[in-house]
Amino acid sequence: MIIAPRSLGVTDIVPLALGSTVLGTGGGGDPYIGRLMAQQAIRECGPVTLVDPDDVPADAFVFLVGMMGAPAIMVEKLPSGKEVLEVIDVLSKNLGRKITHIGCLEAGGINAMIPIAAAARTGLPLIDADGMGRAFPELQMLLPSLDGINATPLALIDEKGNHLVLETKSNRTAEGIARGVVVEMGATATMAFYPLTGTQVRSSLVPRTFSLAYRVGLGLLQARKDHQDPVAAVATQIGGRVIFTGKVVDVMRRNVGGFHRGQASFDGTGAWSGRSLAMDFQNEFLMAKIDGATAITTPDLICIVDAQSGEPLTAEQVRYGQRLSVIGSPCYPRWRSEEGLRTVGPSYFGYDEPYSAFIA
Amino acid sequence: MIIAPRSLGVTDIVPLALGSTVLGTGGGGDPYIGRLMAQQAIRECGPVTLVDPDDVPADAFVFLVGMMGAPAIMVEKLPSGKEVLEVIDVLSKNLGRKITHIGCLEAGGINAMIPIAAAARTGLPLIDADGMGRAFPELQMLLPSLDGINATPLALIDEKGNHLVLETKSNRTAEGIARGVVVEMGATATMAFYPLTGTQVRSSLVPRTFSLAYRVGLGLLQARKDHQDPVAAVATQIGGRVIFTGKVVDVMRRNVGGFHRGQASFDGTGAWSGRSLAMDFQNEFLMAKIDGATAITTPDLICIVDAQSGEPLTAEQVRYGQRLSVIGSPCYPRWRSEEGLRTVGPSYFGYDEPYSAFIA
Numbered sequence: 100m101i102i103a104p105r106s107l108g109v110t111d112i113v114p115l116a117l118g119s120t121v122l123g124t125g126g127g128g129d130p131y132i133g134r135l136m137a138q139q140a141i142r143e144c145g146p147v148t149l150v151d152p153d154d155v156p157a158d159a160f161v162f163l164v165g166m167m168g169a170p171a172i173m174v175e176k177l178p179s180g181k182e183v184l185e186v187i188d189v190l191s192k193n194l195g196r197k198i199t200h201i202g203c204l205e206a207g208g209i210n211a212m213i214p215i216a217a218a219a220r221t222g223l224p225l226i227d228a229d230g231m232g233r234a235f236p237e238l239q240m241l242l243p244s245l246d247g248i249n250a251t252p253l254a255l256i257d258e259k260g261n262h263l264v265l266e267t268k269s270n271r272t273a274e275g276i277a278r279g280v281v282v283e284m285g286a287t288a289t290m291a292f293y294p295l296t297g298t299q300v301r302s303s304l305v306p307r308t309f310s311l312a313y314r315v316g317l318g319l320l321q322a323r324k325d326h327q328d329p330v331a332a333v334a335t336q337i338g339g340r341v342i343f344t345g346k347v348v349d350v351m352r353r354n355v356g357g358f359h360r361g362q363a364s365f366d367g368t369g370a371w372s373g374r375s376l377a378m379d380f381q382n383e384f385l386m387a388k389i390d391g392a393t394a395i396t397t398p399d400l401i402c403i404v405d406a407q408s409g410e411p412l413t414a415e416q417v418r419y420g421q422r423l424s425v426i427g428s429p430c431y432p433r434w435r436s437e438e439g440l441r442t443v444g445p446s447y448f449g450y451d452e453p454y455s456a457f458i459a
Numbered sequence: 460m461i462i463a464p465r466s467l468g469v470t471d472i473v474p475l476a477l478g479s480t481v482l483g484t485g486g487g488g489d490p491y492i493g494r495l496m497a498q499q500a501i502r503e504c505g506p507v508t509l510v511d512p513d514d515v516p517a518d519a520f521v522f523l524v525g526m527m528g529a530p531a532i533m534v535e536k537l538p539s540g541k542e543v544l545e546v547i548d549v550l551s552k553n554l555g556r557k558i559t560h561i562g563c564l565e566a567g568g569i570n571a572m573i574p575i576a577a578a579a580r581t582g583l584p585l586i587d588a589d590g591m592g593r594a595f596p597e598l599q600m601l602l603p604s605l606d607g608i609n610a611t612p613l614a615l616i617d618e619k620g621n622h623l624v625l626e627t628k629s630n631r632t633a634e635g636i637a638r639g640v641v642v643e644m645g646a647t648a649t650m651a652f653y654p655l656t657g658t659q660v661r662s663s664l665v666p667r668t669f670s671l672a673y674r675v676g677l678g679l680l681q682a683r684k685d686h687q688d689p690v691a692a693v694a695t696q697i698g699g700r701v702i703f704t705g706k707v708v709d710v711m712r713r714n715v716g717g718f719h720r721g722q723a724s725f726d727g728t729g730a731w732s733g734r735s736l737a738m739d740f741q742n743e744f745l746m747a748k749i750d751g752a753t754a755i756t757t758p759d760l761i762c763i764v765d766a767q768s769g770e771p772l773t774a775e776q777v778r779y780g781q782r783l784s785v786i787g788s789p790c791y792p793r794w795r796s797e798e799g800l801r802t803v804g805p806s807y808f809g810y811d812e813p814y815s816a817f818i819a
Binding site: 193259260261262263264265266267268272273275276278279280282283284 | 553621624632640
């Protein structure tokens with residue numbers, strides 16, 4: 100099994116960014132901007148050491164870092180790269196303790212790249228893991244929440260340097276308050292949260308997500324080079340299957356309450372000719388119905404890629420007329436537990452139907 | 460000139476609460492609840508030492524404390540009294556320094572009482588001053604803002620103990636972000652902010668506001684006792700005059716964006732028979748028009764009292780059918796400066812007319 104290189108250089112970021120965008124299931128922000136941020140940091144500060152979670156010492160001290168807000172707006176308010184260093188400093192100062200490793204909150208486009216940039220600029224090792232095994236829209240939707248780990252103290256900073264440290268009794272409360280702050284900060288902010296020990300890293304993160312992203316990205320690039328089907332390569336590497344291919348015939352979207360919400364409709368082509376798919380998203384793709392019947396729902400992974408090139412798309416990149424393939428893939432098993440489904444299952448997002456596990 | 464006693468006991472709180480509610484110009488929260496909180500704290504912990512700002516040493520270290528949010532909701536979510544101690548602790552810990560005195564942010568009903576309760580419970584002296592010389596709805600509307608003093612770091616806490624420390628580049632930004640947080644916290648929160656030195660206390664607060672409130676409250680109580688006109692007594696003690704007496708014929712109000720906003724209409728009685736007054740409020744009374752012509756605007760003080768008893772009313776207490784008197788009074792002179800009017804003048808609140816100084 101391919102794992103990501105233990106020292107990440109500029110060129111390694113290309114497959115990592117591609118694969119993370121697939122795992123981002125429509126969310127996690129613009130992969131192009133994230134890739135440039137990570138590559139620039141490595142160019143300026145040198146390669147990043149990637150460590151397996153099993154090799155993180157028990158007394159390590161880790162923050163998960165990334166951005167919060169509406170991904171469509173991250174493209175308009177480019178982070179400078181220094182926000183993440185400042186927000187780590189703010190939280191370290193609050194806790195009176197320096198971190199030893201950088202952690203990744205979600206395997207989404209920009210949110211997989213920011214920890215790489217942070218690791219390059221701080222010189223700290225990056226842990227080959229993330230909090231979700233995909234991307235989700237809210238900050239309590241990380242595996243550590245299932246283990247009762249507090250997401251706070253949490254630090255947030257905007258591009259002007261305005262910042263805060265929040266402490267709440269529950270992670271749902273932290274989400275509500277932080278979301279309100281992010282809206283006031285102009286719909287995006289950079290964040291450090293979930294202070295974790297090395298022991299907690301091993302018990303409560305999804306292991307080897309960067310390695311998975313690397314394999315997915317590499318598979319995609321290799322298939323293109325070999326004139327194989329890149330869509331099939333992505334589906335194979337992510338451990339899923341193509342559930343639909345079609346043309347986008349309608350997209351509705353709006354930025355509301357600090358989220359990018361909407362629906363997209365597809366008319367089938369090829370094997371799916373005459374059929375239709377309806378996709379809901381809230382930053383991430385939440386649910387796909389084919390001819391009115393639920394085909395796959397959160398927390399299983401719903402990925403959209405270009406039907407020809409296999410290039411993954413975020414929800415805000417989906418446009419009328421595009422020919423796209425939808426890939427489904429089972430989520431990390433712990434999300435299928437009762438507590439996992441209460442946190443990220445269809446009922447949390449207001450759907451009135453039970454979760455049915457997607458089979459690849 | 461009467462000044463408030465240098466040691467505030469339970470009975471001193473009665474005139475202080477009354478007078479503060481007059482100075483609150485409709486805002487600052489429910490005076491009854493505030494009075495009970497302050498009296499309870501003094502009963503449990505002993506009297507409060509009130510110090511003149513001129514007697515505060517230059518190296519003193521002070522926070523202003525109070526509540527932020529929609530006053531109408533403070534009545535439904537009673538603060539327990541321990542929030543203010545916790546929020547002082549949170550901010551002290553963040554700054555690595557203990558405070559020596561308690562400061563008052565505004566001379567409004569509940570916000571004049573919380574510093575008294577905090578002083579009783581911490582055993583620290585209370586400064587005979589406040590940040591406004593009245594009440595205003597937003598957190599940058601304190602005199603220290605005119606002197607370039609940062610309102611942050613600012614700590615906010617809700618009744619469940621969820622809390623944060625905010626640092627911003629401007630006080631307007633702090634207001635926007637804190638207001639968003641307060642809405643998420645359920646429309647009210649307890650706050651400590653404007654860390655001040657003793658030197659700043661002397662240069663940048665409105666001096667002797669508790670003494671003024673005490674005189675106003677005492678004048679009102681004495682007039683009732685002596686069967687004199689309590690409304691005239693209030694107007695005299697506050698240095699203003701009655702501009703209207705009438706009956707409330709309409710009130711519109713809503714809690715929006717963390718504020719209590721609305722309008723009230725009055726039909727004149729007695730000397731004002733046949734005339735009408737229209738009052739706008741955003742927590743505080745902002746502008747009064749008599750027969751369509753502006754009679755008084757922010758930042759001058761607009762106070763509403765019961766036409767018979769002289770009892771002051773907050774904006775949320777104004778109801779259809781009440782017979783009330785409106786008292787106008789000049790604001791603290793620094794609010795009439797160019798920068799002062801930019802911060803709290805009619806144009807800030809969206810009125811398209813110039814400020815005209817109210818003459819008592």
